[in-house]
Amino acid sequence: MCSCLLIGPTDAGKTLLLKRLKNYNSSNKADLSQETHATIATVGVNIVNLAAGKRQEVVVKELGGCMAPIWHKYYKKATLLVYVVDMSNRFQISSSCIQFLSLIKSPHLAKSSVLILLNKIDLPATMTRKEVDCLWRLDDITRHTTQKVEVLEISAQTGQGLEDVVKWLHNQAK
Numbered sequence: 001m002c003s004c005l006l007i008g009p010t011d012a013g014k015t016l017l018l019k020r021l022k023n024y025n026s027s028n029k030a031d032l033s034q035e036t037h038a039t040i041a042t043v044g045v046n047i048v049n050l051a052a053g054k055r056q057e058v059v060v061k062e063l064g065g066c067m068a069p070i071w072h073k074y075y076k077k078a079t080l081l082v083y084v085v086d087m088s089n090r091f092q093i094s095s096s097c098i099q100f101l102s103l104i105k106s107p108h109l110a111k112s113s114v115l116i117l118l119n120k121i122d123l124p125a126t127m128t129r130k131e132v133d134c135l136w137r138l139d140d141i142t143r144h145t146t147q148k149v150e151v152l153e154i155s156a157q158t159g160q161g162l163e164d165v166v167k168w169l170h171n172q173a174k
C-alpha cells in the first residue's frame with residue numbers, strides 16, 4: 001500500500017479530482033456522469049483508496065487548503081505527493097509556487113515522488129504552460145529537487161489528462 005498526499009490551495013480542484021479518480025471506471029474513462037460542480041471547501045481530510053494494478057492500492061488523502069499550517073503532520077507516511085495548481089487563478093500562482101517549494105523542502109518528503117497538476121485547462125482564461133513554466137521556474141524545479149518531479153496539465157472538470165494521472169499513480173505504486 002502506498003500513501004499519497006493531495007495538496008494545494010483552496011479551490012485548486014483537489015476534491016473534484018479526487019471524485020474523478022474514485023469514479024475512474026474499469027473501461028479507463030473518466031466517469032463524468034456524476035454531478036461534480038458543487039464542492040464545498042474541504043475542512044479536514046478526504047480519503048480515497050484507489051486500486052493500482054492487481055495487487056497494489058494507493059491511499060489518496062486530500063488535505064484541505066485551510067489546513068496548510070498542519071499539513072506537515074501528514075508528511076511522514078507519504079510516499080507520493082500530488083500538488084494541484086489552478087491555472088486560471090493568476091492571483092494564486094506565485095503563492096502556490098512558494099507553498100510548493102516549502103513543501104518539498106521538508107525532509108520527510110525528500111524521497112517522495114511528486115506530481116504537479118496544472119488544473120482547469122478547460123477554462124478560457126487560463127495561463128499558458130509557458131507562463132507557468134516561467135513563474136514557477138519549473139525547469140529548475142524538475143532538475144534540482146531531490147524528488148522526482150513530473151508535471152501534467154489536466155482538467156478535473158472535463159477529465160482531460162486524467163488518464164495520465166491514473167498512470168502516474170499506478171507506476172509509482174509498482
Ligand SMILES: Nc1nc2c(ncn2[C@@H]2O[C@H](COP(=O)(O)OP(=O)(O)O)[C@@H](O)[C@H]2O)c(=O)[nH]1
Pocket residue numbers: 008009010011012013014015016017036037038039040041042065119120121122123154155156157158
Ligand atoms: N472549470 C473547471 N472547474 C474546476 C476544475 N476543477 C475544479 N473546478 C471547480 O473549482 C471549484 C473548487 O474545486 P474543489 O475541488 O472544491 O477545490 P479544492 O478546494 O482544491 O478541493 C469547484 O467549483 C469545482 O467545480 C476544472 O478542471 N475546471
Ligand SMILES: [Mg+2]
Pocket residue numbers: 014015016040041042062064065
Ligand atoms: Mg477540497
